[in-house]
Amino acid sequence: MKWLLILIFSGVAFAQFLPEDTLLVDVQKINPRIKVEIRYATENNFTGKKLYSVGKCFLRKFVAFKLDSVQKELENYGLGIKVWDCYRPLSVQKILWSIVPDERYVANPSKGSRHNRGCAVDLTLVDSLGNELPMPTGYDDFTEKAHRNYFNLPDTLIKNRMILENVMRKYGFIPLPTEWWHFDCEGWENFSILDIPLEEIK
Numbered sequence: 384m385k386w387l388l389i390l391i392f393s394g395v396a397f398a399q400f401l402p403e404d405t406l407l408v409d410v411q412k413i414n415p416r417i418k419v420e421i422r423y424a425t426e427n428n429f430t431g432k433k434l435y436s437v438g439k440c441f442l443r444k445f446v447a448f449k450l451d452s453v454q455k456e457l458e459n460y461g462l463g464i465k466v467w468d469c470y471r472p473l474s475v476q477k478i479l480w481s482i483v484p485d486e487r488y489v490a491n492p493s494k495g496s497r498h499n500r501g502c503a504v505d506l507t508l509v510d511s512l513g514n515e516l517p518m519p520t521g522y523d524d525f526t527e528k529a530h531r532n533y534f535n536l537p538d539t540l541i542k543n544r545m546i547l548e549n550v551m552r553k554y555g556f557i558p559l560p561t562e563w564w565h566f567d568c569e570g571w572e573n574f575s576i577l578d579i580p581l582e583e584i585k
Contacts, residue, residue, distance in 0.1 A: 405574065407441040407470055407501050407584050414451040416458070418465035418513055422522060423475065429523040430482055437581035440469035443501040446568040450504060452554045461511045462546070467522050467564065468505040471498035473578035487561045488525045495576035502571035504556075505564045508547050516543045519563055530561050 410417055417440075422428040424438035442450065450464070457463050476492040476499055483489045490496035497503035508516040519540045520529045527533050531548070534541060544563050551558065556566035 406444050408444045410440040410447045413447045417454050422467045434475050440466045442469050449554045463509050464506050465509045466506045470501040473499045497567040497571045499576045500574040502568045
């Protein structure tokens with residue numbers, strides 16, 4: 384996949400994204416085997432309210448293809464991924480911040496989140512039948528147990544957390560220290576903050 388051009392100028396390499404990479408795409412159109420359960424499109428989230436009108440995972444195109452690689456890698460071991468959140472409109476970020484104004488867990492909307500750029504994903508591991516593997520905590524658990532450096536856990540939970548982190552790192556995703564489920568895609572800083580309602584994305 385040609386998603387990156389490398390330009391050499393005065394002996395320095397610069398990354399330039401192709402125009403198509405700025406598009407938001409439905410990840411299941413890239414790989415329908417990726418499980419999607421967008422929590423903010425339901426009441427099953429820490430706010431207890433439905434914040435999205437559409438339960439789809441939209442990501443920048445280059446990010447979606449990286450996630451496709453993650454899924455294919457995990458399938459070699461009888462595993463896969465389930466996605467809980469992807470692109471998030473800035474208007475929703477403001478709602479989350481009003482409830483949890485803590486930058487360890489929710490990005491300040493004045494700066495914008497990687498989610499608002501379509502370059503972050505919240506996800507977990509599933510088995511070949513789509514059942515979630517046990518992890519240190521549930522989704523959006525704002526306690527130390529969700530931190531990556533928390534090890535007072537059964538070995539199975541630590542192992543599952545590391546499997547997910549290792550394969551995500553392999554394909555260019557940066558883990559958030561305070562949330563085992565959150566990963567930012569390398570290159571996120573090249574993209575602008577968006578506030579497009581999900582129902583308007585084609």
